[in-house]
Amino acid sequence: MSTTTTETATPYAPAAETLASVLAPTARPPRPSAWSASMTFGWRSMLKIKHVPEQLFDVTAFPIMMTLMFTYLFGGALAGSPTEYLQFLLPGIMVTSVVMITMYTGVEVNKDIEKGVFDRFRTLPIWRPSTMVGYLLGDVLRYFMASTVILLIGLLLGFRPSGGITGVLGGIALLLVFSFAFSWLWTMFGLLMRNEKSVMGVSMLVMMPLTFLSNVYVDPATMPGWLQVFVNASPISHLVTSVRSLMGGTPDMGEITWVLVSSAVLVVVFGTLTMRLYNRK
Amino acid sequence: MPEPAIQTSGLVKVFGDTRAVDGLDLSVPAGAVYGVLGPNGAGKTTAVRMLATLLRPDGGEATVFGHDVVREADAVRSRVSLTGQYASVDEEMTGSENLILLARLLGHRKPAARERAAELLEAFGLTEAAGRQVKTYSGGMRRRIDIAASILNTPDLLFLDEPTTGLDPRSRNQVWDIVRIVVAHGTTVLLTTQYLEEADRLAQRIAVIDHGRVIAEGTPGELKSSVGSGSIHVRLRDAAERPEAERLLTEALDTPVYLEADPVALTARINGPGDEAAQAARALGRLASAGIVVDDFSLGQPSLDEVFLALTDHPATTAADEAAA
Numbered sequence: 001m002s003t004t005t006t007e008t009a010t011p012y013a014p015a016a017e018t019l020a021s022v023l024a025p026t027a028r029p030p031r032p033s034a035w036s037a038s039m040t041f042g043w044r045s046m047l048k049i050k051h052v053p054e055q056l057f058d059v060t061a062f063p064i065m066m067t068l069m070f071t072y073l074f075g076g077a078l079a080g081s082p083t084e085y086l087q088f089l090l091p092g093i094m095v096t097s098v099v100m101i102t103m104y105t106g107v108e109v110n111k112d113i114e115k116g117v118f119d120r121f122r123t124l125p126i127w128r129p130s131t132m133v134g135y136l137l138g139d140v141l142r143y144f145m146a147s148t149v150i151l152l153i154g155l156l157l158g159f160r161p162s163g164g165i166t167g168v169l170g171g172i173a174l175l176l177v178f179s180f181a182f183s184w185l186w187t188m189f190g191l192l193m194r195n196e197k198s199v200m201g202v203s204m205l206v207m208m209p210l211t212f213l214s215n216v217y218v219d220p221a222t223m224p225g226w227l228q229v230f231v232n233a234s235p236i237s238h239l240v241t242s243v244r245s246l247m248g249g250t251p252d253m254g255e256i257t258w259v260l261v262s263s264a265v266l267v268v269v270f271g272t273l274t275m276r277l278y279n280r281k
Numbered sequence: 282m283p284e285p286a287i288q289t290s291g292l293v294k295v296f297g298d299t300r301a302v303d304g305l306d307l308s309v310p311a312g313a314v315y316g317v318l319g320p321n322g323a324g325k326t327t328a329v330r331m332l333a334t335l336l337r338p339d340g341g342e343a344t345v346f347g348h349d350v351v352r353e354a355d356a357v358r359s360r361v362s363l364t365g366q367y368a369s370v371d372e373e374m375t376g377s378e379n380l381i382l383l384a385r386l387l388g389h390r391k392p393a394a395r396e397r398a399a400e401l402l403e404a405f406g407l408t409e410a411a412g413r414q415v416k417t418y419s420g421g422m423r424r425r426i427d428i429a430a431s432i433l434n435t436p437d438l439l440f441l442d443e444p445t446t447g448l449d450p451r452s453r454n455q456v457w458d459i460v461r462i463v464v465a466h467g468t469t470v471l472l473t474t475q476y477l478e479e480a481d482r483l484a485q486r487i488a489v490i491d492h493g494r495v496i497a498e499g500t501p502g503e504l505k506s507s508v509g510s511g512s513i514h515v516r517l518r519d520a521a522e523r524p525e526a527e528r529l530l531t532e533a534l535d536t537p538v539y540l541e542a543d544p545v546a547l548t549a550r551i552n553g554p555g556d557e558a559a560q561a562a563r564a565l566g567r568l569a570s571a572g573i574v575v576d577d578f579s580l581g582q583p584s585l586d587e588v589f590l591a592l593t594d595h596p597a598t599t600a601a602d603e604a605a606a
Contacts, residue, residue, distance in 0.1 A: 012421075012425070018403070020465075021404070022432070023432060023466045023468075028387075028434050029390075029434075036385075040382060040386055048373060048374075051373050115372070116365045116368050117368075117369055117371045117372075119330075119335055119365050120430065122334075123358055280337065
């Protein structure tokens, strides 16, 4: 993989006629729509996954580890048996794992932005946010893979959602919408921070309290009052309640609306900040 | 007078305490190669990045085909292409994927994008390497895929930022040939380089920049006549004889002699044009009759160092201070 090829056989010599023929001014096509440019960048993300499949490790191994660890670690103590705990835990652990892996977005953006190819993207006459949207489209696919892995392992371990296929898919869809919106926070940090290590540092600082101080692992009613206030305000708690309600077959419309509105707010705020940084970089 | 491709006045870019570009005035005529010559850290890359809409100027004005690079950035982007100092393609993707991706982003539909990519790969001798990741390409191949990516839609203005730095002579000649063909086709090229020879071979006009400012501008001929058309480079056997050699050369050539870092080497400008070889022979004859042994000599174009010495009375700063850019 790391070998550099030298030209063997026939050395290249630029031929005037051949080059002139490719330079012939064919009519310039109209600039692509915002949608088409974003989808093209999404295709780039797919190609990256194809060429560097190792990056799928974090969307498969990490969720499997989380699910197994928490089911068997806490299951007996918290709910009598791992299987019973799993009914409560699975939607939450799915949310935690997927929201956790959103932070790789920032790291990837930070690594990529230093490369020459970004200069080229930024000199193209295209809808400016499409580069970032394309990134996130690729990431949403990774989030979907992670969700599927967790769902399958959950079903294997005895997770039996009463919401059926519709409820489960609805829950995953809501999770993907929120994760897409939440990722704009990381694109912002990816552009803001000096190197990937600092991006990772900030991400952990945000993610650890956000995911643990929530209703993922235990019912907040068992916590001290001051902590309950924090936990109940956490967006992760709202998201977990919504996903649980969908998978459980009793959609909580109030919570779902809360999640959708906060997703919109995240995109507007952090999307704007991301694009401002992108244009200044 | 036709509209210039690039017009800047008092362009400034500041990084912290460094004024990377400090009042740059350029007027680049359309339809030719314009060379921007300067050492590392002179502000070449920073200037190109502002003109290509990648950096926002801190002061002054710049227009590309009459469009302001800040207020009408999109109009500028639709007419220019940039081949940066480092490969402006995705190293993890294949050559073919890179070109298809960019063709799609320029608005070609899928079949047309594929066709255009294949056509360019063929013209640049990369068909065999089309399916391989760019990171496996040699330096020359990378440059070619990079230039191919820049002419997917034939641009009106092409920025080439030090296109041959780090290339072997054969690849360098290929790039020169490509540049000539592209310009013959009507594209304006702004070429930055550290090599006077490169600017001389390709450019119709050259601006020499130092500390973010233009210190000389003109045709290669004008520039060289202000610098001396060529120089003789001499290596002595004995370093102790250098002061004597310096005196003799100054006398024979009537130009300043530059003592190089190498204790046995000297470089002297030769006033031309026309009889450089005869003058050099005469100078070498003086050394020989004084009994000074010359191990090696060569007659060449003035180096960037000599250009700078002549224009600024200080050698080109070669410190790696372009890091900020």
